[in-house]
Amino acid sequence: MSQTDVKNAMMKIITGIQENPSSSKVFFRAATQWEEDVRCTAQVRDFPPMVIDEPPVLGGQDAGQNPVELVLVALGTCQEIMYSAYASVMGVEIDSVKVNVKGNLDLKGMFGLDETVPAGFTDVSFQTAIESSADDEALLKLIEAAESNCPVLDILTRKVPVDGTVSINGRDMNSLIKKSV
Numbered sequence: 001m002s003q004t005d006v007k008n009a010m011m012k013i014i015t016g017i018q019e020n021p022s023s024s025k026v027f028f029r030a031a032t033q034w035e036e037d038v039r040c041t042a043q044v045r046d047f048p049p050m051v052i053d054e055p056p057v058l059g060g061q062d063a064g065q066n067p068v069e070l071v072l073v074a075l076g077t078c079q080e081i082m083y084s085a086y087a088s089v090m091g092v093e094i095d096s097v098k099v100n101v102k103g104n105l106d107l108k109g110m111f112g113l114d115e116t117v118p119a120g121f122t123d124v125s126f127q128t129a130i131e132s133s134a135d136d137e138a139l140l141k142l143i144e145a146a147e148s149n150c151p152v153l154d155i156l157t158r159k160v161p162v163d164g165t166v167s168i169n170g171r172d173m174n175s176l177i178k179k180s181v
Helices: 002-021 067-090 138-148 151-157 176-178
Strands: 031-036 039-043 050-052 096-105 121-131
Touching: 002 067, 002 151, 067 121, 067 151, 121 151
Parallel strands: none
Antiparallel strands: 031 039, 039 050, 096 121
């Protein structure tokens, strides 16, 4: 797909939303399943199942990325996609966009060894490298647009309500869970 194709696709979506604001609400889904040990599979749309696993140091066979690595991948690739999409709409030529993402995780939190340590990342940082012949003014506008509208960056930096249910052998366990918590 060329930059023109990306721009046409983005403009079609934007125009569609402007004409029918309720069309802006979409949903995404994934279905996951534990396979064995610490290996799982994930099914998204009609793509082949993706293997998620842990490195040997965490009991896995290293058959795929682990969940926290996928969060980092999601952030980096979302940033790159947003730069590409906004560059096409804004008419800014870019030659490349690369993002390096790093997350620090303290295993004491994941293993419940210290209740003051979070189970997830303690911090995440990223460095974006853009190659472009565009002028600084255009690039600064591009940076502002991409950074302020990246869905994954937003998910990671804003408190997002998450709700879940648990069933065991078809029995709803949520009322029991809420009583014990």
